Amino acid sequence: MTNDYSSNNVFVDNAFDRLAHKRTDPNWVQKRLADRDTRFVGVWQHRCALADQRLHFFKAGELSDFDLDQTILLGDVDGAACFALDFGDGPSPPESVAHFDFQGLRTIGMALDESEAALAAYAQAMSFWHRRHRFCGTCGNPAALKDAGHVLDCSRCDARSFPRSDPAVIVLAARDDRVLLGRQASWPPGRYSTIAGFVEPGESLEDTVRREVAEETGHCASEVRYFSSQPWPFPSSLMLGFSATVSAEPVCDPDEELEEVRWFTREEIIERETSGPKLVPPPLSIAYRLIEHWFNLDSDIPLAEIVSR
Ligand SMILES: [Zn+2]
Incomplete structure (x- = not known):
């Protein structure tokens, strides 16, 4: 496709x-x-x-x-x-x-x-x-399994529950030739990643992107574009990857979820990946794929080659 x-x-x-x-x-x-x-x-x-x-x-x-x-x-x-x-x-x-x-x-x-x-x-x-979901969320009766395990049915009140995924956005925030990455205090030393957060009820995905970027970095996001998605079974998320253009300067105070937020150029990413602790997250996550896609748009050497050195 x-x-x-x-x-x-x-x-x-x-x-x-x-x-x-x-x-x-x-x-x-x-x-x-x-x-x-x-x-x-x-x-x-x-x-x-x-x-x-x-x-x-x-x-x-x-x-x-x-x-x-x-x-x-x-x-x-x-x-x-x-x-x-x-x-x-x-x-x-x-x-x-x-x-x-x-x-x-x-x-x-x-x-x-x-x-x-x-x-x-x-x-x-x-x-x-x-x-x-062993018990009905409405009346507390034990739920019975139907449709080869894809429906849980309450025999007392007829409430049914279906498998669910919790949507979360993950955003490659960039401007010109730089990308804005953040790090949480609990991560390995030197690790930075893209901005992420759960979608709230009543919110469009684009609104979630703008809210999360503002909350976590203080920057204003525009030109929000969908990239790709990834099931993330830890335990039941669906990661929805986006790119966005962000303001050059912060426009509000970020919350304290991230220990640090800073810009990186491609040259700085190469420098960190080849001489210090690994900067980008492991290829398991869509965060890596977002950074890789952005990086490879303007690099003679693919990111995969650099991180494997
Ligand atoms: Zn019930």
Whole structure:
């Protein structure tokens, strides 16, 4: 797809078929759950089960201790149906699966191939949603799972809940040949990144960009342009990447979320990346992709080459 920069982002797999039209067919779902080719992605806490540094696909035969009716249909993986199975968030994984290596996606997201990383992120986000919506938000009755795990239904008051994502904007704020980056006190020394924040109810995405840039940097943002998006399952965000032109000087006092905000030229980024602690965030995040896209617009050497030195 031309100009769809989201395909560069980790946790995105544009080719994945979610089999959404099959979710409402309980006969098809039951047949797939009994099919020996069907695969299951195992989630415990906010981690996925791995084997040999790859996502482990369980077969039903390995899961006789678990109720497969509580699984969530993810989609088609190499011609077979694939479901997520949540092993809960207890202090350790259930005994029969405890020998697997459970890892968080911040740790292994870049090491997995792109389709496995996207599938793991999807499984993790769906499992988190199930755990947080076990009871009806209206009347408190236990919620029943429907549509292959994509609807939670209250049998007492008929309230239904659906999987949710929390939208957040992330902004490449630039002017002329400089980019405005900030750092939080808790980050590794020398690290700076783009401006980010959650969308509030009643707010357009463009308004969120302008508000967050003003709150965090004191600068005024204009020419807000959409760039790309990234599912961010920590635990359930959708990062919406934008670029904006910002005022040369601050126009108001920033809040204290960021320890420091400052301008960088491309030359300063090269200098920091090659001689000191790493400046830009790791390529796992859309923040890196935003900085990379801006950087490469006017550089003979791609940013990826500089950060890998
Ligand atoms: Zn209810």
